[in-house]
Amino acid sequence: MVVNNLYIAELALSGVIIATVVAMMLTFCVRYRSVSTVSRSNRVEKTWHFEIAWTTATLGLFLIIFVWGAQVYAWLYQPPPADEEVYVVGKQWMWKVEHAGGQREINAVHVPVDKTIKVVMASEDVIHSFFVPAFRIKHDVVPGTLETIWFKANKTGTFRLECTQYCGLQHATMQGKIVVMNAPDYARWLTSQGVHESLAEQGAELFRAHGCSGCHNGNSTVHAPSLVGLFGTLVHLQDGSVRLADEAYIRDCILNPRSFTVAGYAPLMPDFAGQLGEDEVLKLTAYIKSLGRKQESVR
Ligand code: HEC
Ligand SMILES: [Cu+2]
Known part of the structure; x- marks a missing residue:
């Protein structure tokens, strides 16, 4: 498994380093203990070559782990198409x-x-x-x-x-x-489970009950965007930025509409924060997702 391999590699690398350090410490403790008579002459001066070599070597090793970890992270956080x-x-x-x-x-x-x-x-x-x-x-x-x-x-x-x-x-x-x-x-x-209504159907009911349909289906007096096929497209906002219409975007539209406006529309979308719970927002999202592709003529 992807995560396991990384974990084991990190553990092994740390193990090797700990073992080396502890082994050297113990060897020197024993060899140069105060009563021992081994020769203490012939001291090795540390050289820059040595310093630079081991610093780059360890840096290289850890960079490999870093790049590997970043790849695993990207893989974990980019959902593939879901079944x-x-x-x-x-x-x-x-x-x-x-x-x-x-x-x-x-x-x-x-x-x-x-x-x-x-x-x-x-x-x-x-x-x-x-x-x-x-x-x-x-x-x-x-x-x-x-x-x-x-x-x-x-x-x-x-x-x-x-x-x-x-x-x-x-x-x-x-x-x-x-x-x-x-x-x-x-x-x-x-x-x-004996359920009669899918999430999207429950969402459709909320869509009517909370008056969303009053503005959002074509024949209303308020000029509001059609939500047909919205999901998964890129939405241009008034401030010039572009957002992907994913679950988080739809949630923001419903609970935080004051923070942005869809390009070409007046900021008339009411704020539903406090009126709709998270599970209702998820149902509305499921409904909006189920609305299929947008026909080009709608906008
Ligand atoms: C008073 C009319 C009105 C009502 C009621 C209303 N909306 Fe809106 N809605 C708008 C307008 C106008 C916009 C576009 C301007 C903006 O972003 O504020 C909009 C934007 C949106 C968008 C973004 C559309 C896009 O193309 O990116 C979504 C999603 C949305 N509304 C969902 C809902 C849901 C769900 C409800 C019911 C809980 C609802 N709206 C109720 C008027 C309304
Ligand atoms: Cu908890």
């Missing part, structure tokens, strides 16, 4: 999990084996951290943003999920499990 998405909201002191099909669970995440799973995470209160030791993934869940992480489990079983950010009195009990199942078992599990 499945799971939405996780951390709150004191539990993990609330929702699947795209609308299935909900608490402190457990059921996923299929050998599939790339993208986890979209939000916090309702304080900083939590989503840690699955067996998968070598850990990511802070910070209030006010959406974080994503991914994994691909290559065997079935149950793995521990922990919160590793001290988040209050019951932090130690904020534990859960990741249940990795084979495809048929997973399909059976999904249907056994």
